[in-house]
Amino acid sequence: xxxxxxxxxxxxxxxxxxxxxxxxxxxxxxxxxxxxxxxxxxxxxxxxxxxxxxxxxxxxxxxxxxxxxxxxxxxxxxxxxxxxxxxxxxxxxxxxxxxxxxxxxxxxxxxxxxxxxxxxxxxxxxxxxxxxxxxxxxxxxxxxxxxxxxxxxxxxxxxxxxxxxxxxxxxxxxxxxxxxxxxxxxxxxxxxxxxxxxxxxxxxxxxxxxxxxxxxxxxxxxxxxxxxx
Amino acid sequence: xxxxxxxxxxxxxxxxxxxxxxxxxxxxxxxxxxxxxxxxxxxxxxxxxxxxxxxxxxxxxxxxxxxxxxxxxxxxxxxxxxxxxxxxxxxxxxxxxxxxxxxxxxxxxxxxxxxxxxxxxxxxxxxxxxxxxxxxxxxxxxxxxxxxxxxxxxxxxxxxxxxxxxxxxxxxxxxxxxxxxxxxxxxxxxxxxxxxxxxxxxxxxxxxxxxxxxxxxxxxxxxxxxxxx
DNA sequence: ACCTGAACACCGTTCAAGT
DNA sequence: ACCTGAACACCGTTCAAGT
Numbered sequence: 001x002x003x004x005x006x007x008x009x010x011x012x013x014x015x016x017x018x019x020x021x022x023x024x025x026x027x028x029x030x031x032x033x034x035x036x037x038x039x040x041x042x043x044x045x046x047x048x049x050x051x052x053x054x055x056x057x058x059x060x061x062x063x064x065x066x067x068x069x070x071x072x073x074x075x076x077x078x079x080x081x082x083x084x085x086x087x088x089x090x091x092x093x094x095x096x097x098x099x100x101x102x103x104x105x106x107x108x109x110x111x112x113x114x115x116x117x118x119x120x121x122x123x124x125x126x127x128x129x130x131x132x133x134x135x136x137x138x139x140x141x142x143x144x145x146x147x148x149x150x151x152x153x154x155x156x157x158x159x160x161x162x163x164x165x166x167x168x169x170x171x172x173x174x175x176x177x178x179x180x181x182x183x184x185x186x187x188x189x190x191x192x193x194x195x196x197x198x199x200x201x202x203x204x205x206x207x208x209x210x211x212x213x214x215x216x217x218x219x220x221x222x223x224x225x226x227x228x229x
Numbered sequence: 230x231x232x233x234x235x236x237x238x239x240x241x242x243x244x245x246x247x248x249x250x251x252x253x254x255x256x257x258x259x260x261x262x263x264x265x266x267x268x269x270x271x272x273x274x275x276x277x278x279x280x281x282x283x284x285x286x287x288x289x290x291x292x293x294x295x296x297x298x299x300x301x302x303x304x305x306x307x308x309x310x311x312x313x314x315x316x317x318x319x320x321x322x323x324x325x326x327x328x329x330x331x332x333x334x335x336x337x338x339x340x341x342x343x344x345x346x347x348x349x350x351x352x353x354x355x356x357x358x359x360x361x362x363x364x365x366x367x368x369x370x371x372x373x374x375x376x377x378x379x380x381x382x383x384x385x386x387x388x389x390x391x392x393x394x395x396x397x398x399x400x401x402x403x404x405x406x407x408x409x410x411x412x413x414x415x416x417x418x419x420x421x422x423x424x425x426x427x428x429x430x431x432x433x434x435x436x437x438x439x440x441x442x443x444x445x446x447x448x449x450x451x452x453x454x455x456x457x458x
Numbered sequence: 459a460c461c462t463g464a465a466c467a468c469c470g471t472t473c474a475a476g477t
Numbered sequence: 478a479c480c481t482g483a484a485c486a487c488c489g490t491t492c493a494a495g496t
Contacts, residue, residue: 010459010460011461034489035488035489035490045463046488046489046490047461047462047489047490047491055489055490105338106338106339109334109388110335110388112388112389116417120418122421123421126420126421126424127420136424139424140424141436141439142443148378148385149377149378149381150381151384152376152377152378152379152384155337156342156377158338180341184348189349189351191352191368192348192352194365210374211370211373211374211377213451214371214374215444216447217446217450217451218442218443218445218446218447218448219443221450222446263470264470264471273481274480275469276473276481277481279472280478280479284470
């Protein structure tokens, strides 16, 4: 990284800054994303970043939105597929992408989801729900409910991880959780302790899909959401 | 705050430290909770805190658990009430308590929910779900699903707030959200823009209860969860 | 307009003391 | 055992310059 000479022409771009931020997120976790760290990666003085973003919150907001942008949108575009399958595919894709950099969700807690990619995901959700036959108000509510579920599920999963970077394979995470719950005092929390064996499936894709199916059942039951399949 | 003389006897307690942390959380938000700030409030050198907690993460973990401990447990203890009402009351109480200090949820993202109060809440959930007639595995999954929902819902609500401290009245939050969505470009996101009017109810208690009802519908439909009422 | 060095007011944490 | 002052390696952000 050769430090560029000072000059009036742009040495950086917003995308370079976001790429550097993403690299820090992947390598050091959410707390490792710093203005000074980004500047160091780009071979630039820390305050140079403020030419492109007003403050750190703006950088984090753009970073969160760029993570959401990694979700491909082709696989949900086929209206011939049953609506439950389309929503499930979208939810799984979102969860997968948010789990890749484990710290990404932690950033979402402090930043409103206003960016173009967040809006695009919401728009896709509304399209599928409308195609499923939901009235506009029910579709809006259902979209918010599904967003809530994905965000909460990933947040809970990430809270269990200790290391930044890509999470370990599902098998290891299940084993770690099982041993953690083995220490729950059965005298005080009998049901939680008894659940320790079953609990192994909690942080898996299977549990995510189980919960999603309950929600979709509830949506299909409540409204006119059973037009397809 | 008179600075106490150095000495071998305990000048502090874990509870005092948590109280000071809670005060900082309420006044300055999640980012305002610092070891140095806590020490300053207690009239003590910053490193004195490390006699009581190994590091900042431990303080935050205990703080999160103490917030969960504020949820009273009497109102869910009556098995004569229908199980849906009991779960709804518990979920509403959790949401209310987590919304009081808006920054509290942001902390939950980085801390595993292992504390005694977190376990007590989980235990209560499992009891009610068992009373509702769910098999142990279904009860465990449903408990995790409900926890996910509450956490995700509060996280999304808090992300919209800008100020730390107690959130403004629901009416103001609805209005703020409505004006924010009025700027969504309808050309690119037609459905999101069209939803702007309906959207007013999103961050309200009503939307929270709507989503919870869908989930409870799904749970009742899937298993044997319709024993009562 | 864009970048620089320097500075300000903060952090978490460690370490060698003092009692 | 518990607290202290001092220090280390960091932060985000601002400001007066330089080109």
